[in-house]
Structure formats: C-alpha cells, structure tokens
Amino acid sequence: MSIGKIMDFTLTSNPQEEDFRRRLGAFLDRELTDEIRRQNPLDKGLGPEGRAFMRKLGAAGWLGIGWPEHYGGSGGTLAHEIILSQEFARREAYIPNSVARLMAGPVVLRHGSEEMKREFLPRIARGEIEFSLGYTEPSAGSDLAAMRMRAVRDDNHFVINGQKIFSTQSHYADYHWLAARTDKNAPRSKAVSLFIVDQRAPGITIHPIETLGGERTNAVFYDDVRVPENRLVGEMSRGFQYMMEALEHERLMLCQTVRLRGFMDRLIKYARETLRDGRPLSEHPAVRRRLAKIEIEFEATQCLETRALWLLRENAVLATEGTIMKLVSSELRQRLAYTALDILGQWGRLESESKWAPLAGEAAHYSRASVIETIGGGTSEVLRNVIAQRNLRLPRNT
C-alpha cells in the first residue's frame, strides 16, 4: 500500500477559479470603500455609492454569476458563487441585493414564465432593480404556514390584503417578493403562492421599525393592492414548495464564517496594544482564555463549513448542511460578541460616536446586531428540530 490519499482543505481547485478569485479580489480591493460597506447591511438604504457599486458588479457579470447567459448571467458554476461569497465576506462586505440574487432570481429561473424571466432576470443581473422579502407576518414567524395575507383573483388581477412584518428593504426596494394565501380551503402549506409586486403600487403603506441592531426594517400593509396575474410566480399554491426547495443552499451561502476574521483580528490587536492594570490585556489570563476559546470555536466551525461548501461544489444534494451551518455560525457570532464585550469591559459599552469608544464602537454595535442571528432565517430552536428530525430521524411530536 502506498501513502494514501490526503484530504485537501483548500477551497479552489483549478486555475480558472483561481483567476476569477484574483480578478474579483483586485476589483473589490479597488472599489469597495468603507462607505459602501456601511450602506449594506445597515439597510437604511443603499445610497448612491452602494448603487453605483452594485451596477459595476452587474456590469462585470457577477450579480447573476450562476445564471444562464441569455438571462443576463455569466453561466458560472457553484464554485464561482462560493468564491464570490467568500471574497466579499473576507472583506467584511455584503453582496448587495441578496433577496433578488438568492431568492427571487433563482425561483423565477426555476419556475417563472419565459416572460417573467426576461422581464426580471437581466435587470437583477445588471444591478438595476432591488427586491425586498415579504414572508413573515405578526402571526406567522417560525410558523410561516400560518400566514393570513390573502390574494384573491379578480378577473386578470389578484387583489391582495394583509400585513407583512420585518420586510427589510421595502422602503427602497423596487419589488416585493411576496408570499400570500391564494387558497382558502387547502392545507396550510399547500395554500400559498408567490408574487412579484411593485413596491410603489397604490394601497401599500410602509411603516418603519427600528431594531436593536440599528437596522431599519418595516411593517408593510396591503390594502386592496391590485397585482396583474402575470406577476404570479410559477404555479398557484406552490409557494411553500418554492420557498423551501433551495433553503439548504441559501442558508449555507449566507454563513461565511470567514466574515468574522477581521473583527477577531482587531480584537486581538487591541488586546496586545491596550494596557489594563499596567500591563497589556493580552497578558491577562482571563483575556487569553477568552480569545483562545473563541479562536478554537471559529476554527472548528470553519472546518465544518469547508466540508459543507465542498459538498455543494460537488453538486451533492444537501440534507441539513446549510441548516447546521446557520445554527453553529449564528451561535459563534453571539459568543464572539460577548467575548469582545467581556474583554473590553466598560469601554466596550461605548457606542461609535462616543469619546473613548474602542474599535470605533464595534463591540457595542455588534452585541446589539448579533441578537437577531439566532432568530431570523430560522430560530436556533426550530433549526435544532429540523436537524433532529431530518438528519437524526428522530420522530416528530405529533
């Protein structure tokens, strides 16, 4: 027997992908400014800088990177999508227009009419239109199938009434990616349809909601809003199926544990440079322990993510890999936030605009913003149920 096969944990496999990573990296290093970074995720609205940047991404063919060329995409592979996500995450930036790119676009591509594909996909790919997400309602969060918003057919339109909440980006998006109940009688999860709604249509009222993390989100009210029938996405009553079918893929792509590296490094640097009780924080046993602990969890979580991304690249059918990664990376983020606060002590509670705020107030902000991580996109409790039932095959509680 010769020396056996070694596992290879590097993420790129071939020269073409390496080249793409290089070109993308050079572009981002040139174009991505702190102002652009700031405009998205704060979701106060992409400003002119953010939009100009988005159009440049579109012009380079990177917004619709995995979509077919005749719909405005670049015909790239999953490997390209992964590289794109990683290079943004490494630079602590977000790829703009995630609802359009990761949810609306792919569903339209898979299930939309030819007319719908031609109307929306090229514009998304060029960075000309933005989407907001309209799923959650006050009485339908984890239990999304309990949604009450109704879409009733009226000749060649649907008339929509109801309310959505946490519809982040609605105040500036062009279109609302909307889920509404179209069938009064069918079982709950087979009664929902998806629509693309013009966010400025008459009858839509948007109320701002400020969050603990500082992002703006919205409550959106629909009062007899008329939507043309050709804005129904795919088939009636298939909404839930469309929403769920790529969930593992979406969850995995949104993780990007590498995003945390920058903050961790700044924290380490701060610990080395800041004195407390006459010696650097980095010499205090409690600080050393906290940083070592979070570093270990970061490394362990990244290893698992690498494995999941490899499976995705290999076109494996994901079972619960995305759900597991969302669960563990969200909990890691929160532990990192508390690690930072605990190391920075009283100074850590100072916000960015305060005198003496360390790391430009990052710790205070991050601690507030990380609260939603274990709630949005699937609460940690629900995700654990999903993993238990689908991965470990433990029985449902019926």
Added chain:
Amino acid sequence: MDLEFSDEQRLIRDSAREFLAQACPPASVRAARSDPRGCPRQLWRAMAQLGWMGLSVPEHYGGSGAGFMELAVLLEETGRVCLPGPFFSTVMLGVPCLLELGNARQKKAMLPRLARGDLVLALALQEGGGEFDPSRITLPAQKIKNGFRLTGTKMFVADASAADYLICVARPGIQGQPGKDLALFLVARDAPGLHLAPLISIDGTQLHEVVFDGVDVPLDNVLSGRAGIWPQLKQILLKATIGKCAQMVGGAQHVLDIAVSYAKEREQFNRPIGSFQAIQHHCVNMLIDLERARWLTYKSAAAVVGNDLQSQQASMTKAWCNHAYRRIVQLGHQVMGGVGYCEDHELPLYFRNARMAETAFGDSDTHMEIIADALLGADCPPIAAASERGLAADEL
C-alpha cells in the same frame, strides 16, 4: 479541494469497524482493567494478523508503509469501542520514536518485531509535576562505563506493565551536571532497578508511577540526536495528539449513535422520548460538536501528512475535541437517563474514556495557553532559571 476518503481508507474503516464490533465488546474493555497486559492476548494477535501494528511501519521493515490518514481512520475505529491496551502507545509513540530517532541497528532489531505485534512499547515522559514542557524533564541519565544510569521517577506512564520496553525520556549528564539535551533510553521491563507502582485510573488504563532506581542502560539502547531528541519528540507528540483526537471522535460518535437509537425506542408518556424537543435538542447539540471535532481532526491529520502540522493547530484540535467529547458524553447521559448510569451499560465506559482522553497530551488549559501564545505572544518572559540549567532556547 477534496474532502472524501479514498476507497482504501474506507476499506480500512469499514473492516476495522466490523472486526472490533465483534472482537472488542464492552465486556472485553471492562476485563482489561484488571489485566496488566491491558489488551486480551487473542485480540492483540488478531489485530497483529490484520497488520494494524505495522500499518505505519515502512515496508522494508515488514510493515504496510501507510500514511497518517490511514492511521487516523483506524484510530477512530479503535476509539469507537474504547479499545483497551498498548496499541496506541506502541503504534503512535513507540514506532515513531524508533523511526525518527533509532539508528539502523535499532530499527532493524525492533521495527519488524513491532510490525508483527511481537513487541509492546510504552513512553515514560512526564515527571512529578505532570508537565509536558521539556524544561520540566529532568530525570538524570548519569554517564557510566558503556552506557547510562537512570535515577528518578516518571509519572502517568500508560501501559508500562504491558510493555516489553519502556522508552524513558531523560537528561544525560556528566558528574551530576545535567546536559542541555534530552535522549531516549530503551529500558527492558525486567531491568534491575525498575519498579512499577500501579495508579488506579478512572478508565482502567494500565497507568503507572515508574521508579528508576539506578537502572543501567547500555549504549546500544540509547536513542539520541545531534540537537537532542526534543525536536523530533515534539513532532511525535503533536501527531499523537491528533491520533488521540481521532480516537475521541470515534468514541463520541458511538455515544451519539446509542443515544439517538435509545431516544427512538424508549417510550415515556406514551411516546418515544425522541419526540420531545429537549431530547431532540440534546442530540443535535451532540451532533454539531461532533461534526466540528471530526472535520477539525481530519484537517489536522491532512496537515500531518503534508508535514505541516503547527502546534497551534494541534492545540485547537485537542481543545475542541476535549470540549466536544465531554459535552457529548454529558448529553448522552441526559438522553439515556438511569440506564446509562448503570455500570453494566456501555455508556460509563465512554464517560471514563473521555475523562482520560481529555488530559492526554495536554488538558484544555494547557492547549488554550499554547493558542493564546500564538495569538497574543507569551504572557511573561521565559523562566529565568532556564539559563541556569543551561537549557537551549528552543527547548523552552
């Protein structure tokens, strides 16, 4: 990027798993506690016949010449059944010491016998303070005619009673003055002056305090290097650490498997307890810690093969596996309730195994400090006394 085992590696895994499931049941593990050999003779011979002892021994010494990934795969399976006895000591410590530090004659004399399973080795490393730092290894090896005389005590020596030879890490000196380098001394089990006092360990590992009361070692049985043996021994210990992690992953996986099976079968309140959220969440918490332990360990094993394993990486892996195995066993107990608390159930074997594994090759505090050093620099200047003892800087 390639994150799958080869067919050969899968074959090793599957055949080892099948073999050990029938050849090393819990009863064997319990019986081994009172057996100084640590491993039933029949099981040892069967493993030898399967070529396990020679897996990493080069072909021209009678082994298979396999690499570290193959070893890791095999070790994971041994961990799954809490394999008792000196397999780990012999294969992960003894064999590498011979390979890295033995001269041609020593290798020729011992490696073929090791590969056949005819020789058992144990490493005597730690001393009274239970530390791993080489500066703390001070057992003197006094130069005498034709050899050295060892006088001192080693602690926590696993498998000493099973070993044909102990490999004693000691510090050669002349006329009472300790030298700056360490060396390895092969001490026969029946050497005059060698005394073993058994330590009763929580998992039944044959652990000993070993007293060297003027034990003479001929030059032929000394392994040394130009810069002392520490650089090579350090690497051997790092790799053994990853090997231990592989075993821990195997043990933890078995605990998860039996907990989930139990949760599906056991009924209370007219339903399987696995339908209760609390139980489901415990099982998932076990899974997410285990999977991270697994891939972190495989990544480190790949680094060993690539000759690229850094201390920090090994420490992160061991610290995480310590945490994961502990948590998995704890949650396993919660899921299995009263039956898992009974000694005739297999879960207590894993509890005991986890207690020993989490301090092998460094407990979490030790590893956290190594990681902190790498991230932040050392927290204090090197120990001042070191220069008095004439220790080389790279031994600190």
